[in-house]
Amino acid sequence: MGEEELYQAIFKRKSVRNYEKVQLDAVTLLEIDAFLKTITPMMPGIQTEIRIIDSSKVKGMFKVDAPHFLAFFSEEREGHLTNAGFMLQQVDLHLSSLGIGSCWQGGPKPAKEVVGPPGLEFIIALAFGKPAQGHQRSDTSEFKRDPLAKITSFQGSDPYLEAARLAPSAMNNQPWYFIKNDGTIDVFSAKSLMLDKMNHISSGIALCHLWLAALHDGKKIEFINKGNADIRSLKGYSYVISLTMV
Ligand SMILES: Cc1cc2nc3c(=O)[nH]c(=O)nc-3n(C[C@H](O)[C@H](O)[C@H](O)COP(=O)(O)O)c2cc1C
Structure with a gap:
């Protein structure tokens, strides 16, 4: 997998909701399927599978009229939603860099016949x-996102948090918050009665962007679950994970 190619797509990608009414050719679908096997998990211990399924086998509200869907399946374990966002965002970025449109889908699900x-x-x-529309933005001014000051206590500019800031989220609610300490970033996700599941997935997407920004800078990220009471006490948020850069 070309992580630099994925990193560059962070600054241009956008959700595509209008598609040509044609299937992608078999070679392109095989290439996408091969890419799925190269994705890096955030939590390698969690078993997952991603399948390409036809639009006719997907049902539900807010479904976009696209010919293909990727369905993400996972074991249900601590962190599995964040891991799902982290993994599937690598595909979103890859598709964007190939000139293929994509859109996250929080409502639609595989039909009952899909086992x-x-x-x-x-x-x-x-x-x-x-x-059937532009699939990329020309620059970051076209992103509708909150300023960095709203998603972190850290003052000043930071290329890693900037990449996270541009991440897509369900209803563009940008549910993440980052607290930077010496060499560590603690990551939080806004609590919500309706959107808690989506918020954890979205936080995983932002973490994917942060991870790619670190790789771009020649650094590696280690994820650590601090899991103690102090860390978990940001009002209105739940603790997701912490990371260090080495
Ligand atoms: C977890 C998740 C679920 C989403 N669900 C939907 C959806 O059901 N329908 C839709 O049209 N867009 C959906 N989106 C796309 C967001 O609305 C979109 O990412 C956000 O508005 C930011 O716009 P952008 O992706 O063009 O940067 C979803 C995004 C995420 C991350």
């Missing part, structure tokens, strides 16, 4: 296909 992998639950889908 998932044993022991794994369906988590989220990503629609994709040939775009």
Whole structure:
């Protein structure tokens, strides 16, 4: 997998909701399927599977009219939603850099006739296909996102948090918060009755962007679950994970 190619796509990608009414050719679908096997998990201990499924086998509200969908299945374990966002965002960025449109889908689900992998639950889908509209932004001024000051206590500019800031989120609610200490960043996700699941997935997406920004800078990220009471006390948020850069 070309992490630099994914990093560059962070600054241009956008959700595509209009698609040409054609299937992608078999070679392109095989290339996408091969890419799925190269994705880096955030939590390698969690079993996952991603499948390409036809639009006719996907049902639900807010479904975009795309010819193909990726269905993400996972074991249900601590951190599995964040891991799902982290993994599937690598595909979103890859598709964007290939000139293929994509859109995260929080509502739609595989139809009952789609039998998932044993022991794994369906988590989220990503629609994709040939775009019938522009599939990228020309620069970051076109992103509708909160300023850095709203998503971190850290003052000043930071290229890693800037990449996270540009991440897509369900209803563009940008539910993440980052607290930077000496060499560590603690990551939080806004609590919500309606959107808690989506918020954890979105936080995983932002973490994918942060991880790619670190790789771009020649650094490696280690994820650590601090999991203690002090860390968990940011009002209105739940603790997701902490990371260090080495
Ligand atoms: C977890 C998640 C779920 C989403 N669900 C939907 C959806 O069901 N329908 C839709 O049209 N867009 C959906 N989106 C796309 C967001 O609305 C979009 O990412 C956000 O508005 C930011 O716009 P951008 O992706 O063009 O940067 C979802 C995004 C995420 C991350």
